[in-house]
Amino acid sequence: MRTRAHDAPAVIVGGGLAGLLTALHLAPLPCVVLTTGQLGEHTSSDLAQGGIAAALDDGDAPALHALDTVHAGAGLCEVGVVEAVTGAAPETVAHLARLGARFDRTPDGAIALGLEGAHSRHRIAHAGGDATGRELLRAAAAAVRATPCVTVLERTRAGRLVLDGGRVTGVVVEHDGERSVLAAAAVVLATGGLGGLFRETTNPTASRGQGVALAARAGAVLRDLEMVQFHPTALDVGVDPMPLVSEAVRGEGAHLVTADGARLLADDLAPRDVVSRAVFAELRRGGRVLLDARAVPGFAAHFPTVTAACRAAGIDPSRDPVPVRPAAHYAMGGVAVDGRGRTSVAGLWAVGEVASTGLHGANRLASNSLLEAAVCAGWVSADVHAAAAGRSARTADALAAQPPLPPAASPTLPAAVPRDGTASLRALMSACVGVLRDGPGLAAAVEELRERVTTAGLDAVDDATLTAFLLAASAQRREESRGAHTRTDYPDPAAPAHTTLTLAEALEPTRLAHERSSL
Numbered sequence: 001m002r003t004r005a006h007d008a009p010a011v012i013v014g015g016g017l018a019g020l021l022t023a024l025h026l027a028p029l030p031c032v033v034l035t036t037g038q039l040g041e042h043t044s045s046d047l048a049q050g051g052i053a054a055a056l057d058d059g060d061a062p063a064l065h066a067l068d069t070v071h072a073g074a075g076l077c078e079v080g081v082v083e084a085v086t087g088a089a090p091e092t093v094a095h096l097a098r099l100g101a102r103f104d105r106t107p108d109g110a111i112a113l114g115l116e117g118a119h120s121r122h123r124i125a126h127a128g129g130d131a132t133g134r135e136l137l138r139a140a141a142a143a144v145r146a147t148p149c150v151t152v153l154e155r156t157r158a159g160r161l162v163l164d165g166g167r168v169t170g171v172v173v174e175h176d177g178e179r180s181v182l183a184a185a186a187v188v189l190a191t192g193g194l195g196g197l198f199r200e201t202t203n204p205t206a207s208r209g210q211g212v213a214l215a216a217r218a219g220a221v222l223r224d225l226e227m228v229q230f231h232p233t234a235l236d237v238g239v240d241p242m243p244l245v246s247e248a249v250r251g252e253g254a255h256l257v258t259a260d261g262a263r264l265l266a267d268d269l270a271p272r273d274v275v276s277r278a279v280f281a282e283l284r285r286g287g288r289v290l291l292d293a294r295a296v297p298g299f300a301a302h303f304p305t306v307t308a309a310c311r312a313a314g315i316d317p318s319r320d321p322v323p324v325r326p327a328a329h330y331a332m333g334g335v336a337v338d339g340r341g342r343t344s345v346a347g348l349w350a351v352g353e354v355a356s357t358g359l360h361g362a363n364r365l366a367s368n369s370l371l372e373a374a375v376c377a378g379w380v381s382a383d384v385h386a387a388a389a390g391r392s393a394r395t396a397d398a399l400a401a402q403p404p405l406p407p408a409a410s411p412t413l414p415a416a417v418p419r420d421g422t423a424s425l426r427a428l429m430s431a432c433v434g435v436l437r438d439g440p441g442l443a444a445a446v447e448e449l450r451e452r453v454t455t456a457g458l459d460a461v462d463d464a465t466l467t468a469f470l471l472a473a474s475a476q477r478r479e480e481s482r483g484a485h486t487r488t489d490y491p492d493p494a495a496p497a498h499t500t501l502t503l504a505e506a507l508e509p510t511r512l513a514h515e516r517s518s519l
Contacts, residue, residue, distance in 0.1 A: 007032075007170075007182055007183040007184065008030040008031050008032045008151065008182075008184060009029055009030060009031065009184065009185045009186060009384075009388055010026055010029060010030075010031040010032070010184060010185065010186040010187070010188060010384055010388075011031065011032045011034065011170070011171050011182050011184040011186070011187050011188070012031055012032070012033045012034065012187075012188045012190055013034050013158045013171065013187065013188065013189050013190060013191055013211065013214070014033075014034070014035065014189065014190030014191040014192060014211070014352070014354070015033055015034070015035030015036075015037070015039055015040065015152070015154075015190075016137065016190060016192050016352060016373070017133065017136055017137055017140055017352070017370060017373045017374065017377075018190040018192075018351045018352025018353070018373035018374075018376070018377050019033055019035075019188070019190030019351070019352070019377075020033065020040075020137070020140040020141060020143075020144050021140055021373065021374055021377035021378070022188055022190060022351055022377040022380050022381050023144055023147070023150045024099075024140065024143055024144060024147060024150070024377075025377055025378050025380075025381030025382070026149075026150075026381045026384060026385065027147050027149050027150065028149050029149065029384070029385060029388060030149045030150075030151070031149065031150055031151070032150075032151045032152075032153060032182060032184075033144070033150060033151070033152045033153070034153050034156045034157075034158055034171070034173060034182075035152065035153070035154055035155075035156065036155065036156065036157050036206065037154065037155065038154055038155075039141050039144065039145070039152050039154060040137050040138060040140075040141035050116065050124070050126075050130075050132065050133075050246055050247060050248060050366055050367045050369075050370075051114060051116075051124040051125045051126040051127070051132045051248070051367045051370070052089075052092075052093060052096070052124070052125050052132060052136070052367055052370040052371050052374070053065060053089065053116075053119070053123050053124055053125075053365070053366070053367040053368050053371050054086075054089035054090050054092065054093045054123060054125060054371065055086065055089060055090060055121070055123055056090055056093065056110075056111055056113060056123060056125065057113055057121060057122060057123065059121065060121040060122075060123050062083075062086040062087045062089060062090070063083075063086075064120060064121060065086040065089065065121075065123060066079075066082045066083050066086040066087075067120075068118060068119050068120050068121075068365055069082045069085075069086060069359065069360075069361075069365045069368060070082055070361070071118065072118045072271050072361070072363050072364070072365040073359075073360060073361020073362055073363055073364075073365070073483065074273075074361055074362040074363050074482050074483035074493075075361065075362065075482060075483075075493070075496035076224060076227070076358075076361035076362040076482070076483065076496055076498065077358060077359065077360070077361035078357070078358025078359070080339070081339060081357050081358040081359050082358075082359055084339070084375075085357075085359050085368075085371060085372060085375045085376070088375045088378075089371055089375070092371065092374045092375050092378075093111070093125055095374075096136060096139065096374060097111075099139045099140065099143055100139040100142060100143065101127060101135055101136050101138075101139040102127055102128070102135055102139075103125050103126070103127050103135075104125075104126045104127060104128070104129065111125045112125070112126065113125060114126055114248050114251050114252075115248075115251040115269070116247045116248055116250075116251050116269070116366035116367055117247050117250065117251075117268075117269040117270060117271060117272060117275070117366050118269065118270070118271045118272075118365055118366065119269075119365070119366065119367075124248065124251075124366070124367045126248070128304070128305075129301070129302050129303055129304050129305070130246045130248065130302070130303045130304065130305040130306055131304070131305050132370065133370060136370060136374075153173070153175065155175060155176070156173050156174070156175045157173065157174045157175075157416065158171045158172070158173055158191075158210070158214060159172045159173065159174050159179070159413030159414065160172040160214070160217065160413055160414070161187060161214055161215075161217065161218045161348065162181060162183075163218060163345075166219075166345070166346060167345070167346040167347045168184075168187045168218060168345055168346065168347035168348040169183065169184070169185075169347060170182055170183040170184050170187070171184065171187055172413060174413060179413065184347075185347070185387070185388065186347060186349065186384045186387060186388070187347060187348050187349070188341075188348075188349040188350070188351060188380055188384065189211040189214060189215060189335060189343075189348065189349070189350040189351070189354050189355070190211075190350070190351050190352045190354065191209075191210045191211030191214070191352075191354045192204075192207050192211070192352065192353050192354060193207050193209070193330060193331040193334075193353040193354070194207060194208055194209030194212060194228070194328075194331050194467055194471065195207050195228075195241075195327075195328035195329060195330070195331070196208040196241075196422070196426075196464075197209060197328070197422075197425065197426060197429050197464060197467065197468050197471070198228075198327070198328035198426055198429050198430045198433075198434065199426040199427055199429070199430040200234065200242055200325065200326070200327040200328065200430060201234075201240075201241050201242065201327050201328040201329070202231055202234050202241055202242050202243070202244040202327050202328070202329045203241055203328065203329070204241060205240060205241055205422075206416075208416070208417065208422070208463065208464040208467060209331075209354075209463065209464070209467030209468075209470075209471070210416065210463050210467075211334070211335065211350065211354035212225070212334060212335060212354065212467045212470065213414070213463035213464075213466045213467050214463075215335040215343060215345070215348065215350065215354075216466065216467075216470060216502070216503040217414075217458070217466075217503065218345050218348065219344075219345055219502060219503070219504070220335055220336070220343045220344050220345045220348065220502070221335075221336045221343070221344040221500050221501070221502055222333070222334065222335060222336060222356070222470060222474070222500065222501045222502065223333055223334070223335075223336035223356040223498050223499065223500050223501075224332060224333030224334075224356055224362070224474070224498055224499055225331075225333040225334065225356075225470055225471050225474040225475075225499070225501065226333065226433075226471060226474040226475035226477075226478050226485050226499060227331070227332035227333040227360075227361075227362050227363075227483060227484050227485055228328055228329075228330070228331055228332070228333075228433075228471070228484060229272055229273070229276075229328075229329050229330040229331075229332060229363060229364050229484045230272070230273075230276040230280075230326040230327060230328055230329060230434070230435050230484065231244060231247075231272060231276070231326065231327055231329035231330075232256075232272060232275035232276040232278075232279045232324070232326050233245040233246075233247070233249070233250070233256070233275075233279075233291055233324040234324060234325055234326065234327035234329075235306075235309055235310065235313070235322065235323070235324060236323040236324055236325040237313035237315070237323065239309075239313070241327075242325075242327045243305075243306070243309035244306075244327075244329070245291055245306050245322060245324055246303065246305075246306060247269075247272075247366050248302075248303070249291065249293055249296065249299075249303060249306065250268045250269055250291070251269065252293075252296045252302065253293075253295060253296050254268070254291050254292060254293035254295075254296050255268055255291070255292050256268055256275070256278075256279065256289055256290070256291055256292075256324070257289070257290050257291075257292050257321065258282060258287055258288065258289065258290075259287055259288040259290070261292075264278055264279070264282060264289060265278055271363055271365075272329075272363060272364070272366070272484075273362075273363045273483050273484045273486070276326040276435055276484075277435060277436070277486060279324065279325060279326050280325075280326050280434075280435040280436065283325055288323060289323070289324055289325065290321035290322055290323055290324065291321065291322045291324050292321045292322075293317050293318075293321075293322065294317070294318060294319065294320075294321070299317055299318050300317075300318065303317075310322055326435050328430075328434075330353065330360075330364050330369055331353055331354075332356070332360040332361065332362065332363070332364050332483075332484065333356045333474070333499075334350065334353065334354045334355050334356040335350040335354055335355055335356060336356050336500060337349070337350050337351075337355045337356065337357055339357075339379070340379055340380070340382075340383035341355065341357075341376060341379050341380035341383060342383065349380050349383065349384065351373070351376045351377055351379075351380045352372070352373040352376070352377075353369065353373070355376065357372060357376060359372050360372070361483060362482045362483025362484055362485060363483035363484050414459065414460055414461060414462055414463055414466070415462040415463070416462060416463050416464065417462050417463075417464045418452075418462050418464065418465055419462075422464060425464060425465060425468055428445055428448065428449075428468075429445070429468055429471075429472070432444060432445035432472070433445055433468075433471060433472050433475055435486065436486050436488055437475055437485070437486060437487050437488070438487060438488045438489045439476075439487070439489045439490075442472060442475055442476040443476065445468075445472040445476075446469070446472045446473050446476050449465060449468055449469035449472055449473075450469060450473075450507070452465050452469070453465060453466060453469050453507070454507075458503075466503075469506065470501065470503065470506050473501065473506040474499050474501050474506075477499055477501070478499050479494070480492065480493050480494040481493060482494075482496075
């Protein structure tokens, strides 16, 4: 184990939109970005078909955007965070355009605005029709490549956070089988979500909650981890991960229908949790659900990504109804952070899907995810800058002079996935912690996963199993139905409250859930 030559005041774990924008905002402060693949590839941002929500029309306002967000969030949104994010949305879109993002525009040059579920106004800015995430990531990656103070380490995995006196001081990384330590005064988690823990997902299958595992091992507080949004319209053609059929398709007039052609819902643009439950219920009855987009004009031009995925499966959406089903799509909960992106562990920040900011509550409003990543990247970078300024002489020069950090406590890093693969883990999570949950199923999942964790030991258990255990334990503790979390044995909502959890608490089966409304 050695300290890498790339030590910097800040290390960002994750190369999606949130991580890259954080790095750009940090300039001219030097930082290192860790990504497990190539820059700009194989991230949830890259797969995001939906757009970015912002009140850009004269008939809209950030206050209306905030109201829609709070309504969709089913009682768990932090109103102050919602107002701050929606208020920053118009300038954030403008900043992304200045960065080089090519938004779809009307003939007069204005950004074209679409409608998606639970929005009261047309406020969804798209790029490339249904390739918004890919375009934003392209622009951010190009800017990062042109920024000398940002060092990108590709094909590099963060295996463990290094702690000194309860503060994060670095990251143990692995590259081509070699382990080393990056010393850092600030570590920012931007690792994305955890949809890959489920058998049906629209996320990259490698998105298994790595950031949650890193933070949990360091003792961080997790919040509302059970709140996993299942997108109601993933393309059901046996592909893994499942191609997403954007909600914008329904915004343009497509309808969900049963096998006999009957409309499934009166409102195809109801909140995602409502639509997902309706689709799941029809499938559980042995039926099929299809998205009928045959009447949508110019479908192929508006939705080239969806069209390509359908045609690869032998489906022409202009002539054929498209088979769909719910799939794990977005984690509303995650590592609890405050309004500056700080976690409960000193020296550790989180941004993007891995973070629980309070914006999404119990059910994310469509196209608020890319917005959160972009807005909060600025907040986190500003706070890291402030922390660096407070350390003054103890920042870059002192960091370069410090002795090498000690190796991690264990001789080997935990693996990303179980040795026997993820098939059984994903099947368990989909069966017991999926769209519909109940006490017996959650108890069975928690006990099986706890057994896997304790048998392997905390130092050796893989990140995917550890995150799945924490998610299931959090879901077991929420004895109500709210937003994306539906308990058939507790069908009614209780008083709104966040579920907070640490790894130590999850491993104590008799300890009551620690409920608090904020950090």
